Amino acid sequence: MIPTVGLMWKLMTAALAVLASMVVPAQNAAAAERFWELQLNLCNSGIAGCYQQGRSVPEAGDLIVRLRPDLVTLNEICRNDLPDRLVPSMVTAWPGDRIHQFFAPALRKDTGTPVKCTNGQDYGNAVIGRVPAAAYQGVKTWTGRYTSQDTGNEQRTYACVYAIGHHLGCTTHLSASSEPVALAQCRSLLFDVIPQIRAAEGVTGRTVVGGDFNLEYDTSDPENAQNCVPPGHVRKGDGSVQHVVFSNDLAFVSTQKYSMRYTDHPGFLVRLTKP
Template identity: 30%
Template sequence: MFTHAGAAAVAAILLMAPSLAPTPEPTSTTTEAETSGKRRIRNVESAPPRPIRVLQMNLCNSGLARHCWDKKPGAPQNRAGATMQVAAAEIARIKPTAVTINEICSGDLEGFKQKIGFKGDSFFTVLEGAPGSRTPKKCGQPGKPSKGGDYGSAILTKEPLREPYSEFRLEKAFDTQRNDREVRVMGCRKMPWATVCTAQLHAVPSQESDEDYLRSVQVTADQCFQLSREARRFAGDGPLIIAGDLNLRWNKPHEQNALNLCGKGLTRKGDGNRQHVISGKTFGEPQTEPWPDTSEPDTVWTDHPLFYVDLT
């Protein structure tokens, strides 16, 4: 369970770094995938699964992160599809109730839920540009966008989303951003058994000696606080699960303080690095596993491990 230790330290961080102007919420550029089926799902409460197994995956599949994209095997046009095949096999093995995915392309998500036997998915688009002129950020190298479509995060569930979608789906850009080239967003999907939210927050430098470190922690902490606040408001009195690449590490004091504050009153489990699950539910023992074949230098599928946890 979270403690209140370190609150003063994070407050000091926020005062030390320059404040950033908040940005208005953008208009969503994506819609719930189930709209193509034109089906109306009855708002019938179903028995909650026991346990709820949440699988968090960062696929590093946009082509934008060269440090891992270039290490994926195969020709560039095949790398994303090969990663999705591995992801599907791991989902079949782990058998999660819900999957949260970061660094995925909208085009690579098409047909993926049918392959894994899930009926529902929500995609949340990373944006770029100043407020008022923001557009979806595309997968692929600068000037050479791939056919993967938009870049962002996703939540997949076994059940379709209930209608009207606007009541059961939330997508927002964070008020605090580092730049206009990559406007980070959060997304939530309200199921009968819990509200599930995800985000990939602003990346903090690996080295605390980096002159940009404290400013980056401020930006990421602000986003984490907003993620928690908006997610709790959207979930209301119902159970809440937040899972994603929060880009905050528990073994770094400044980042630990930010995690404590944005998860205040809830329980947090991490993968030992930057991925976390935060919830008010009781946790089973978290599982962290490497992706297949990561021992070979030319078969690195992603720079993040598989991370999943059972919630009761």
Template identity: 35%
Template structure:
């Protein structure tokens, strides 16, 4: 019980100033989640994670939501908690190029990026990486990325190779090179499958980064600054904490 109280208190402290600042455009809140909702991995806990994720989204009120190991059908399930937002889903690919499917009836398996509608923009970009580790990478998927570029705020999500650190690093560098070309403030969030030491080789000028004690990270371009960060206990519904970042 003490653990829950600490987490909720931390969130309350973060959400209140962020909500106040939103009206002036002074802050951007980013929420990164890996929800293990595909149904193929041992961390799968069914729809319990959807309930918990929606609760965390409603409480933290993110302007940018990045979700990894999710299903295409989850986009509409997150909309009520997220509010008006642009959304882009990208599927991971099987080795033959076909989309990886979630177990059950939730559609394709991959990543979601959602950005509050107040930031405008209409462009969408997504794809798979040039570098892929295909020997024994999880369920054998080709890893993918998705971005919503806009002059007011650009945002990307990704889930990198889990079984080969050099491949994950090459994928990270490819995405950060792409993100560096976007207009205006830019945020890149995801499960990079690299801890802090490995991520340092992906860090580049023009961006700063903050990460969890494990593999979830958020990059922000230098026209944004990190104000607060907090890990969120997902209460056993997935094998990753949430990662909540407020940027000024």
């Protein structure tokens, strides 16, 4: 039987409806932009027993190129590790994007001057991130020393970078000798410092904090890492002392650990998406 014009029109309409239903999920999937955070402690001061003659830095650079994270938080590095290998690795991973970097040294209790690596460079923490060139509006940076400190000479600090209109990223390396002090430092950063930055800059979301908190997730411990997670935020940990805390406008996808030969901490990747 030859289809009538009316029947052909109904068949065509039904086919278009099926195609439309197939296209919509693809458009929705494209709207969720990936935002991956890589947390690294490179043990590169030259002092700690885990030091491996600087080989953790090129190892980390290779991992950055391989994984292409949007944000990298770094602990226990020397200042020149950034321009020597880590920032160029981010540039290689994201050619054409704008790459930001910020290094903040730990400070000596006795002098207030930066702690030094054995090579004479400042020792501390850093944030590296990327912003699509068309979205780049500049960056603002913050660092500070926590009020609560342990009895050692190394005073713990934080480093924060606001890529204007895009994301706020922070890192820190908390007290290794006192869990109560580490928790107080963590709460100071998450409950006080970051809300102050967000209020001052009008940041409404896309906030990620990665670091070596020297705290574990343990609900039986009063110094549980979860106790420094403010409302509206989510924490993911590596099963030990590295954690990533992010604002809940970012959607969690998955985590993965990467074995590192030349440092005593794994690379810890947290895969997120953002609107």
